[in-house]
Amino acid sequence: MINTTPKCLKKANKKWILLACMLAMFMAAIEVTIVATAMPTIIAELGGFDYLAWVFAIYLVVQAITVPIYGRLADLYGRKPVFYAGAMLFLAGSVMCGFSASMLWLIVFRALQGIGAGAITPLATTIVADVYNPEERAKTQGYLSSVWAISAIIGPLMGAFIVEHYHWSGVFWVNVPLGVMSLLLIFVFLPSMEKSVKAPSLDTTGIVYLTLAISSLLVALLQSSLLGLWLVPLVLFSLLNGWLLVRQEKRVASPLFPLALWRSKIIVAGNVGGLIIGAAMMGIAAFLPTYLQAVMGASTLDAGWTLAVMSLGWPLASTLSGRIMLRTSYRFTAFTGALLLIAGCGMLLLLTPETSIGYARLAAFIIGTGMGMSNTTFLVSVQNEAEFRHRGIATASTMFTRMLGQALGTAVLGATLNLNLHQRLPTVADPIQRLIDRASGQGDAGTTAADMMGQVAESLQWVFGVALLISIFALYSANLIPRHTFPQSGSISKTLDKRGQ
Structure with missing residues (x-):
């Protein structure tokens, strides 16, 4: 070929x-x-x-x-x-x-x-x-x-x-x-x-196992609040098909995920990093606007612009990370991105109802730069590591783990918020929506508005704390990358090619 x-x-x-x-x-x-x-x-x-x-x-x-x-x-x-x-x-x-x-x-x-x-x-x-x-x-x-x-x-x-x-x-x-x-x-x-x-034939049996494993897991995560006890059999079904997929991949001549990919430390690091970044991302994209509107009384437009600021930090850091990689290494660049991500998530823990919207946007921008730098480093390192005949699935696997991380992050952080709200405000129905309606002049949270706002703020602080904990693991994924590897090296790629499928 x-x-x-x-x-x-x-x-x-x-x-x-x-x-x-x-x-x-x-x-x-x-x-x-x-x-x-x-x-x-x-x-x-x-x-x-x-x-x-x-x-x-x-x-x-x-x-x-x-x-x-x-x-x-x-x-x-x-x-x-x-x-x-x-x-x-x-x-x-x-x-x-x-x-x-x-x-x-x-x-x-x-x-x-x-x-x-x-x-x-x-x-x-x-x-x-x-x-x-x-x-x-x-x-x-x-x-x-x-x-x-x-x-x-x-x-x-x-x-x-x-x-x-x-x-x-x-x-x-x-x-x-x-x-x-x-x-x-x-x-x-x-x-x-x-x-x-x-070209070798496609592993259709592996595709069936993959489809059943991922669809059942994602449905369980995305609809966890509605499934109740049905969540358990769905997760078990996902794990069963995941095990069948691994067994199939080991014995088929042309596996869906070539086993040679998982022998590379760089590709493993890229997939672990994608999972962590995806999970941490949801702590900001899904819950920072909620804090701004429900606790700080910001408008929908203000919350939207805050996320836009985070989105702007991503491409700027992505461009900068390309230059840093060429002059240092994948590991150094990934570490830098992880530290920025941790710093931004740490800033969210200092949010209060009196904090300015500018501070929240600064935290969002720093998080965006950390994500952009880390994600670009993992993606580029995986693409440079994989041979041409494996580059498509290597790239796709990194993006897939990031999507899976987003679903996992949504489920974990959403459960953290719901658990805290249930413990702090057990008799109040949908306190966040009531606060948002009150801030927009469409409703009234009642005489307990101040107490409700404080309880919601503390619940969301727990969400940001879990997001910070997840982001710390980005340091672990950066540490998985071998030392002294950078875009001009490619020495490990030759080893990967020799191992074949």
Whole structure:
């Protein structure tokens, strides 16, 4: 199999390929924020409020399941056809979402979107890694990371504009021109991968075990508050299929996750780091806005801008980390990112009802820089470590563990908050919503508002404390990276290649 090496492409072609990948990633990244803004309008027309959570959950669950599958398919059959298949499924789902006549049909078409989205981000990142050399990859990841920051800011604004001046279907159809442009650029400028030998067959049995294990685990985590005792059999079912998957991977000729990947300390560190970063991220993305609105009395707009500040720190640190990696090492850069993440989470523990919004935004910015620096280091190190024939699944596995970490973080931190609220305010129904309504002038928390606010603040402080504890483990993942490895080395990659599948 002949890979697409950086030397095979003209410099101008690389830039067009990078642009195509950025457009594709923007298309997938903006989907979450733009749809969230339009959901009140969609519910008003379609009804089905009880299914609201599944509009988002089904997209995330299906995407998480398909990410490693697409990564392996890209290694076996080429980046270009697999990217095309995923992007076209995503666009087809987007078009049909706009024609949904009920909430149930919207959920079905969101699942189709998620199936396609599982290919877009990992393969766009893998394609960029293919066409740029190890030194350049550390820099180009900054451009790819900037896509998420831009989408976090533009998504809500674009969603509000479309809903106000057009129709909610436009929040799904806006993806179509972006996707078509990306596909055209990939078709013109990305060479197809030549094959000198027949590609090994895909491990379909492993895919079945993976699908059952991950879907049952994610449903258990995302719907834990509704499942009750059903949570236990779901988790056990997930563990059973996980064990069957591991057993299958060890004995099949062409495993879904090549065992050689897990012999590399760098790739193991990248996956552990992705899991930790994903879990810590939810402590800020999900619960910092809640603190700002319920405890500090900030508006929805203020909370949104605070998250936007965190999103801006991510690409800036990602670009900076590329330069630091080239001059120091993966380990030093990952340690620096972990320390920034710990410092930012530590600042959240000092929040009080009287704290200024500027302090909260500074903490969010520091957290964003820590996440951006750590995530970019782990991703670049994994891509540089893996050989071309394994780079697709290596990249996908890192992104998959981050998604899994987000689900785990949401479950753990959400349980921490609910447990504290139940112990502190056992007779008060939905105290956080009451405080938010009171702050916005839409409700009255009653004479016990001050006490309720104090109890909610302390409950959220426990959430930030757990997030800080999780972020400390980022130091452990950084320590897993071997010393004196950096983008120009690649010595371990040669060892990985010799071990084969």
